[in-house]
Amino acid sequence: MQKRLAYSLPDEVLEHVFSFIQSDKDRNAVSAVCKSWYEIERWCRRKIFVGNCYAVSPGMVIRRFPEVRSVELKGKPHFADFNLVPDGWGGYVLPWIAEMAGAYPWLEAIRLKRMVVTDESLELIAKSFKNFKVLVLSSCEGFSTDGLAAIAASCKNLRELDLRESDVDDLSGHWLSNFPETYTSMVSLNISCLGSDEVSISALERLVSRCPNLRSLRLNRAVPLDKIANILRLAPQLIEFGTGAYSAELRSDVFSNLAGAFSNCKELKSLSGFWDVVPDYLPAIYSVCSRLTSLNLSYATIQSPDLLKLVSHCPSLQRLLVLDYIEDSGLEALASNCKDLQELRVFPSDPFGVEPNASLTEQGLVAVSLGCPKLQSVLYFCRRMSNAALVTIAKNRPNLTRFRLCIIEPRTADYLTLEPFDIGFGAIVEHCKDLRRLSLSGLLTDLVFEYIGTYAKKLEMLSVAFAGDSDLGLHYVLSGCKSLRKLEIRDCPFGDKALLANASKLETMRSLWMSSCSVSYGACKLLGQKMPKLNAEVIDERGPPGSRPESCPVEKLYIYRSVAGPRFDMPPFVWTMNEDSTLRLS
Amino acid sequence: MSDVELQLCLALPTPDITKGFNSNNYHGLGFDHLKQTSCFGDRKKRDFEQALGNFSDECNAMPLLLWSGQPNEEDDNHKYRNKRTFTIDDMNDAEEDKVVGWPPIKSWRKRTCHHHHHHERAAGNGNGNGRSIYVKVKMEGVAIARKIDMRHYHSYQHLTNSLISIFTKNKKCDEHYNARYTLTYQDKEGDWLVAGDIPWNDFITTVQRLKILRLNLQTQPQTGPE
Numbered sequence: 001m002q003k004r005l006a007y008s009l010p011d012e013v014l015e016h017v018f019s020f021i022q023s024d025k026d027r028n029a030v031s032a033v034c035k036s037w038y039e040i041e042r043w044c045r046r047k048i049f050v051g052n053c054y055a056v057s058p059g060m061v062i063r064r065f066p067e068v069r070s071v072e073l074k075g076k077p078h079f080a081d082f083n084l085v086p087d088g089w090g091g092y093v094l095p096w097i098a099e100m101a102g103a104y105p106w107l108e109a110i111r112l113k114r115m116v117v118t119d120e121s122l123e124l125i126a127k128s129f130k131n132f133k134v135l136v137l138s139s140c141e142g143f144s145t146d147g148l149a150a151i152a153a154s155c156k157n158l159r160e161l162d163l164r165e166s167d168v169d170d171l172s173g174h175w176l177s178n179f180p181e182t183y184t185s186m187v188s189l190n191i192s193c194l195g196s197d198e199v200s201i202s203a204l205e206r207l208v209s210r211c212p213n214l215r216s217l218r219l220n221r222a223v224p225l226d227k228i229a230n231i232l233r234l235a236p237q238l239i240e241f242g243t244g245a246y247s248a249e250l251r252s253d254v255f256s257n258l259a260g261a262f263s264n265c266k267e268l269k270s271l272s273g274f275w276d277v278v279p280d281y282l283p284a285i286y287s288v289c290s291r292l293t294s295l296n297l298s299y300a301t302i303q304s305p306d307l308l309k310l311v312s313h314c315p316s317l318q319r320l321l322v323l324d325y326i327e328d329s330g331l332e333a334l335a336s337n338c339k340d341l342q343e344l345r346v347f348p349s350d351p352f353g354v355e356p357n358a359s360l361t362e363q364g365l366v367a368v369s370l371g372c373p374k375l376q377s378v379l380y381f382c383r384r385m386s387n388a389a390l391v392t393i394a395k396n397r398p399n400l401t402r403f404r405l406c407i408i409e410p411r412t413a414d415y416l417t418l419e420p421f422d423i424g425f426g427a428i429v430e431h432c433k434d435l436r437r438l439s440l441s442g443l444l445t446d447l448v449f450e451y452i453g454t455y456a457k458k459l460e461m462l463s464v465a466f467a468g469d470s471d472l473g474l475h476y477v478l479s480g481c482k483s484l485r486k487l488e489i490r491d492c493p494f495g496d497k498a499l500l501a502n503a504s505k506l507e508t509m510r511s512l513w514m515s516s517c518s519v520s521y522g523a524c525k526l527l528g529q530k531m532p533k534l535n536a537e538v539i540d541e542r543g544p545p546g547s548r549p550e551s552c553p554v555e556k557l558y559i560y561r562s563v564a565g566p567r568f569d570m571p572p573f574v575w576t577m578n579e580d581s582t583l584r585l586s
Numbered sequence: 587m588s589d590v591e592l593q594l595c596l597a598l599p600t601p602d603i604t605k606g607f608n609s610n611n612y613h614g615l616g617f618d619h620l621k622q623t624s625c626f627g628d629r630k631k632r633d634f635e636q637a638l639g640n641f642s643d644e645c646n647a648m649p650l651l652l653w654s655g656q657p658n659e660e661d662d663n664h665k666y667r668n669k670r671t672f673t674i675d676d677m678n679d680a681e682e683d684k685v686v687g688w689p690p691i692k693s694w695r696k697r698t699c700h701h702h703h704h705h706e707r708a709a710g711n712g713n714g715n716g717r718s719i720y721v722k723v724k725m726e727g728v729a730i731a732r733k734i735d736m737r738h739y740h741s742y743q744h745l746t747n748s749l750i751s752i753f754t755k756n757k758k759c760d761e762h763y764n765a766r767y768t769l770t771y772q773d774k775e776g777d778w779l780v781a782g783d784i785p786w787n788d789f790i791t792t793v794q795r796l797k798i799l800r801l802n803l804q805t806q807p808q809t810g811p812e
Contacts, residue, residue: 082687139692165694193694298695351689351696355722355731381689384729408689439690465688490687 008036015044024049043067050074051510053091053115054535057564058099069108070134071100075115077513077558078463079488081139084515084556086541088571091115094124095569101128109134109160116140117166122147126154134160144169145194152178159213162190170195173222176203181210188216192242192273195220201227209234218242221275226254229261236264243273246300250280263287272296272321279306289313293340296321298347304358308333318374319343324360324381331364335371344368345379348408362389369396377402384415385442390424394431403428404439410466410491413443420444426451429459436483439463449473453480461486471498478502488513495553496523507533511560515539519557522550527559528577535562536577537570545575719790725753725767725798736790742782745769749798766801 009017018041021027031041047070050056061068075091093115100107107129117140125132132155137143145168151158152175177200179186186207191199199222208214214235223231223244232238248254258281262268268288277300292314297307298321307322308330317338324346326334334341346364350357362385369375375397385407394400413419420443429435429452436458440448444467452459453476460483467473475498477487487509495518506512506527521538524545528536538545539556566576719736732752739745746769769781772795781789781796 079687081692082690083693084687165692167694347691347695348689351691355724356729357731357733359730361729381691406689410685410688463690465690 011036011040014040018044022047046070048072052560052562053093053096054564054567055510055560055562058096060564062099062103066103067106068104069106070111071096071104071107071109072111072113073115074113077488077511078114078486079490079513079515080114084490086539086571086573089539089574090567090569090571092569093117094121097121097124097128105129106131108132109136111136111138112140113138114140116142117147118142119144119147119150123150126150129155131157133157136160136162136164137166138162139165141167145171145173145175149175149178152176152183153180156180156183157185158183159185160188161186162188163193164190166193168194173199174203176200176207179203179207181206183207184210185213186211187213188240189214190216190218190242191220192218193220194222199223205231205234211235212237214238216240216270218272219244221245221273224248225258225281229254229257232261232265237267238265239267240270240272240294241265241268242271242296243275245276246274246281247276247278248281250278255281255284259284259287268292270294270296274300277302279303282306282310286313290315292317294319298323298345301325301349304330312337314338315340317341321345321347323347323349324356324358325349326364327359328361328364328367329359331360332367332371335367339372340374341368341372342374343377344372344375346381347379348381351381351408356383362386365389366392366396369393374399376400379404379406381406381408383408384412385421385424386414386416387419387421387424387427388414388416390421391427394424394427398431398433400428400432401434402437403432403435404437404463405441406439407442410441411443412441420448422447422451426455429455434458437461440467441465443467445469446473446476449476453477456480457482459483462488464489464492466491468492468494471495474498475501478505484508485510487511489515489517491516493518496520499523500526503527503531503534506559507531507561509561511558513556513558515556517557518553520551521545521548521554524554524557524577525550529579532578533561533563534559535566538575538577539573540575541573719793721793721796723749723752723796723798725749726800728753734796736793739790741786742769742789749796753798767798768801770797770799771795772797 014037018030021030027041027045031038042064043066045065046068048061048065048068049072050061051074053073053075073093073096076085076089079085080089091114093112101124105128108131110125111134117137122143125135135151135158151161199220201223208217208231215238217235217238218240219242221244225244225246225248228243232241262285265288269291271285271288271292274297279302289310290313293316295314295317301323303325304327307326311320311330311334315337318340319342320334322345326346346360360382362382365378365380365382366389369392376399378400385405414421422445425440425444425448429438435456438456438459440463446469449468449472452462459481462477462481462484471494473492474494477484478498479502494514499519500523524536524538527534536557536559538554539558540554542555545552545554566578570576720733721736722731722733724731739748749769770778771781771793772778773792774794
């Protein structure tokens with residue numbers, strides 16, 4: 001006879017205990033313990049993260065978790081950032097908002113990434129959620145300032161409005177005036193992506209002056225330099241600030257006013273913006289530099305000497321985004337000055353130029369890897385690299401968790417040895433045992449994938465372009481990388497074999513993207529038909545794949561696991577390979 | 587032995603892409619018919635599914651294809667592709683996208699860069715006629731080329747003085763100690779000439795590129811693009 005538990009904890013106690021468990025992973029584990037824990041847990045889950053909006057339907061989420069307060073959704077695949085996903089592909093948020101409007105009247109936060117948001121969706125949000133507090137639209141599109149006006153007018157408790165990197169139809173700057181005079185709760189406002197010149201500065205100033213809790217303010221390019229001082233004086237409590245265009249005729253009164261305003265902000269830790277920088281105005285921020293932990297100069301087209309000087313004033317820097325104008329010399333200065341640096345991103349100032357227009361090479365990255373013991377996250381665009389440098393970086397910085405290298409010219413070889421970068425990236429995955437994200441570039445054979453499959457056991461996301469020789473490469477990755485969740489591949493000679501041989505692996509991943517590879521229509525169909533837990537979608541703008549022979553490679557393939565079955569909102573150039581979806585709503 | 591011929595640009599793969607496909611590298615496959623595949627061949631749908639019919643019931647646990655995935659011995663000596671198999675030869679075209687979505691930079695960032703370049707092109711810098719004239723300057727022995735705006739300068743002397751300071755900034759002095767250089771330029775007709783012979787104003791309207799060549803003291807400098 002089985003022993004029964006002498007007692008069990010009352011539901012309220014369990015619920016209270018669960019309330020301390022925030023992470024999704026832990027919550028999922030809790031819900032799998034037993035039926036009663038599943039029930040209790042689902043009623044008290046407040047935050048939902050859906051990494052792929054098509055992996056589950058809004059109805060399923062709502063049925064399981066009836067009391068959610070915060071929803072985070074991601075839509076398009078990552079390569080949409082680089083124009084590889086045609087317009088109209090999908091990722092519409094409206095169906096989610098529509099269902100949540102009824103089911104979650106107390107919803108407080110919506111965070112979206114790479115989704116299509118319409119003014120209608122925004123209006124629905126404004127109308128439906130009385131206690132709405134947080135709206136983050138990251139790399140979203142499809143909406144205009146009219147939608148924002150609706151949010152401003154209705155959301156009395158709004159704390160956070162963050163439009164980072166979204167593509168907004170900027171119809172008028174007057175939407176800011178829609179925040180009523182009684183509205184005072186803004187904590188974080190990011191409008192840096194807004195395009196027009198029509199931002200109503202006075203509305204902005206009035207808003208800032210009546211929001212005493214404002215801690216993060218990121219302005220757009222159109223806000224002129226001479227307005228910044230006033231805004232800063234209205235919000236000296238700011239922790240994060242993004243300027244507009246940082247240029248004006250050099251005038252000492254404007255300069256000293258600006259410098260004074262910055263020095264007044266005793267808690268300022270993060271600066272960004274800096275479009276169109278006039279170097280002579282940079283010293284205005286020197287008073288805050290010693291406290292700065294985050295600096296985004298990735299729009300600042302200033303030259304190396306100015307960048308070097310600036311960076312030397314910032315010993316507390318943890319995060320730096322910058323253009324390659326910083327050059328190796330600037331990175332060497334960074335390495336000696338900024339011992340707390342955790343994240344570095346270097347973007348190309350002239351990405352399509354044939355020859356380098358700044359003296360930035362692998363040396364800069366090597367210097368930073370040596371000098372900055374806490375460096376964890378790297379995004380680096382450069383034009384030359386060597387295996388020796390990569391090996392050095394790997395040995396210097398085994399604590400790297402994100403390493404994205406973009407050698408601008410596809411298939412560039414090691415400039416010293418003319419060899420592929422297999423050894424170099426091999427060293428990275430071998431030494432950096434906690435590596436979670438990796439982007440490859442340069443000349444690479446199947447060997448690099450063998451290394452990755454062998455060593456990269458914690459790798460969750462891998463981006464591959466113009467690499468490999470054969471299906472073996474893909475096979476190594478799919479069979480070796482235990483933690484892999486997202487794999488995106490373009491222009492590689494990977495075909496059916498590795499994909500089909502590792503089909504069940506795909507069910508353990510969020511998604512796989514393959515474009516300009518050699519996967520045949522036949523293989524896609526097979527995957528779609530034999531793997532019901534996967535949605536296999538072919539994106540092909542040449543017309544129906546069925547009009548071509550089965551062996552013909554498809555343009556683009558996107559496979560993702562889903563419990564919702566094939567989606568119904570596919571545009572004409574997307575075909576589902578799943579058997580039972582002959583119906584398509586056009 | 588190399589398997590699939592790689593398409594270098596995003597033009598859609600041609601039917602020939604499967605012709606070179608050699609499945610000999612994969613043992614125990616039984617997919618010989620794939621070798622004869624061509625897109626416009628007489629392929630029947632049935633063949634493909636027949637071969638995999640065994641797996642229909644067990645697909646959840648088993649791969650859809652049994653493949654040993656072991657490389658041949660021969661594969662160890664990989665033949666590398668050439669470093670560059672396509673050329674972008676004219677710097678004036680450099681701003682165009684040659685490959686969709688590469689380098690992987692978000693569009694708004696590209697717009698910002700582009701904006702900057704256009705901004706510079708459109709705005710003059712006060713030397714009369716307004717429009718900037720950008721040319722690339724390369725110095726023999728230095729990997730990094732520079733871009734300069736000819737409108738910044740008003741004479742050959744001014745130009746050469748500036749170039750000296752730009753190029754010796756990061757170089758060790760002793761490399762250039764006692765070296766002599768000459769400034770050459772490529773004109774509108776594509777010819778490479780020694781700078782200094784024509785009036786300055788004519789020079790800035792015809793110059794396309796600049797190259798600083800090291801003078802070999804025994805012989806005359808070679809004039810030519812490389």
